[in-house]
Amino acid sequence: MTGTVAVPVGDGWRLWGTKWFTSATTAEVALTLARPQHAPPGLRGLSLFLVHRRTPDGRPNSIFVRRLKDKLGTRALPTAELELQGSFATAIGDPLDGAGVKRISTMLNITRIHNSLGASGALARGLSWARAYARVRKIGGASLQDLPAHRSTLVDLAVDYAAALELVLRCCELLGRVEAGAASASDVALLRGLTPVTKLATGRWAIAGVTEAMEAVGGVGYCEDSTIPALVRNTHVIPIWEGTTNVLALDLMRAAMRSDALDAIVRDARESMERAGSEPALMPARRAAERALDEIERRALHLHDDRERAEANARSLAMGVASTYACARLVAQGAWALKSGDGRTAATALRLAERGLVPPEAPTAIDLAMDDGAEVIEPTGEEAGPVDQSA
Ligand SMILES: Cc1cc2nc3c(=O)[nH]c(=O)nc-3n(C[C@H](O)[C@H](O)[C@H](O)COP(=O)(O)OP(=O)(O)OC[C@H]3O[C@@H](n4cnc5c(N)ncnc54)[C@H](O)[C@@H]3O)c2cc1C
Numbered sequence: 455m456t457g458t459v460a461v462p463v464g465d466g467w468r469l470w471g472t473k474w475f476t477s478a479t480t481a482e483v484a485l486t487l488a489r490p491q492h493a494p495p496g497l498r499g500l501s502l503f504l505v506h507r508r509t510p511d512g513r514p515n516s517i518f519v520r521r522l523k524d525k526l527g528t529r530a531l532p533t534a535e536l537e538l539q540g541s542f543a544t545a546i547g548d549p550l551d552g553a554g555v556k557r558i559s560t561m562l563n564i565t566r567i568h569n570s571l572g573a574s575g576a577l578a579r580g581l582s583w584a585r586a587y588a589r590v591r592k593i594g595g596a597s598l599q600d601l602p603a604h605r606s607t608l609v610d611l612a613v614d615y616a617a618a619l620e621l622v623l624r625c626c627e628l629l630g631r632v633e634a635g636a637a638s639a640s641d642v643a644l645l646r647g648l649t650p651v652t653k654l655a656t657g658r659w660a661i662a663g664v665t666e667a668m669e670a671v672g673g674v675g676y677c678e679d680s681t682i683p684a685l686v687r688n689t690h691v692i693p694i695w696e697g698t699t700n701v702l703a704l705d706l707m708r709a710a711m712r713s714d715a716l717d718a719i720v721r722d723a724r725e726s727m728e729r730a731g732s733e734p735a736l737m738p739a740r741r742a743a744e745r746a747l748d749e750i751e752r753r754a755l756h757l758h759d760d761r762e763r764a765e766a767n768a769r770s771l772a773m774g775v776a777s778t779y780a781c782a783r784l785v786a787q788g789a790w791a792l793k794s795g796d797g798r799t800a801a802t803a804l805r806l807a808e809r810g811l812v813p814p815e816a817p818t819a820i821d822l823a824m825d826d827g828a829e830v831i832e833p834t835g836e837e838a839g840p841v842d843q844s845a
Contacts, residue, residue: 458488500554503543527687566653570622573656580667617780621652647715650702655776657693703768723782730789742807746778766816774812
């Protein structure tokens with residue numbers, strides 16, 4: 455939540471407050487939430503503002519860099535703590551209608567899809583490195599790429615990449631339709647559900663994938679001159695910014711409880727497979743995806759029963775939706791590609807299905823989260839920043 459206050463001055467607004475994380479430090483403009491003076495507390499009191507680096511008459515806009523964050527990766531991007539000390543801003547829409555969060559969510563959808571493209575790119579780079587190394591490395595006279603255990607590792611990397619790309623390109627297609635005013639109500643619901651699912655799943659796959667790629671390149675992969683350490687460091691932010699895995703899983707859960715978003719995903723997955731017909735080679739994957747869709751529908755029906763249990767299971771539901779939807783789309787494309795003799799997409803769908811699509815529900819022994827007898831680090835209070843971010 456934001457502690458930034460907006461004060462009306464002349465034909466604009468002045469913003470006061472601390473921005474604890476700002477990646478757009480060098481940008482010419484930024485969008486930010488702030489609470490107009492006397493607006494109610496909570497999310498409904500927030501409005502959206504556009505802030506320029508300079509005022510309309512060309513002077514610096516009273517934005518002070520308190521310090522740059524000392525980050526694990528993404529060092530080419532200066533992320534800063536900023537102080538807005540009466541910075542000139544323009545309100546986007548009616549500043550008093552309480553719709554700031556709704557307005558900024560348009561941008562969040564775009565940045566989440568952008569983030570998922572970054573995740574897919576990280577997987578592609580890791581896979582490319584791992585394949586290149588496997589081609590040239592000889593072990594006991596054999597080429598690494600021919601050793602069954604290593605081949606299996608490379609296959610799983612390739613499957614994660616294909617699944618990530620499948621999800622994010624579908625989001626891009628839907629976003630394109632929405633932006634062109636050509637989206638149906640079903641497209642809008644589908645994009646609403648798929649955006650958090652895609653962002654959270656591609657982030658998890660990317661972290662696991664680049665770590666696997668580093669190991670697949672052996673000791674060379676651990677050395678900076680391979681550039682893989684930088685890839686691993688940079689990828690680690692992907693699940694954190696633009697909404698963490700659990701925050702997005704809860705977002706999907708709420709969307710499923712209040713709207714058609716999850717139904718739209720299940721419907722589209724089933725229709726995609728139906729349109730593709732009953733290609734015999736793909737039937738095991740299709741049947742697995744259909745069973746997984748039944749399981750997703752069963753879990754969705756019980757979301758209202760027990761809120762605590764629903765939240766504890768939100769991540770496994772969201773990860774299951776991601777793998778199942780990707781599998782269904784790969785089944786459809788695999789059938790189409792098989793007609794021209796290309797079996798790679800079909801093989802990807804089969805492997806994804808074999809791995810299991812919907813993870814088991816969360817363990818019931820949830821008390822272990824905070825108390826298993828292990829040492830506890832005392833928090834200093836600094837973690838939450840200058841204001842309680844959750845207040
Ligand atoms: C490099 C970098 C750049 C950034 N740039 C920007 C920027 O430009 N603009 C901007 O606004 N922000 C920016 N951020 C902030 C970023 O969006 C947040 O750090 C991120 O959303 C996580 O929020 P948090 O830090 O408050 O963590 P917390 O919310 O404290 O999360 C800690 C843990 O709690 C979990 N959690 C949180 N809420 C719940 C819940 N309700 N139920 C269950 N689990 C929960 C999370 O999943 C996470 O695992 C940046 C962050 C980084 C690291």
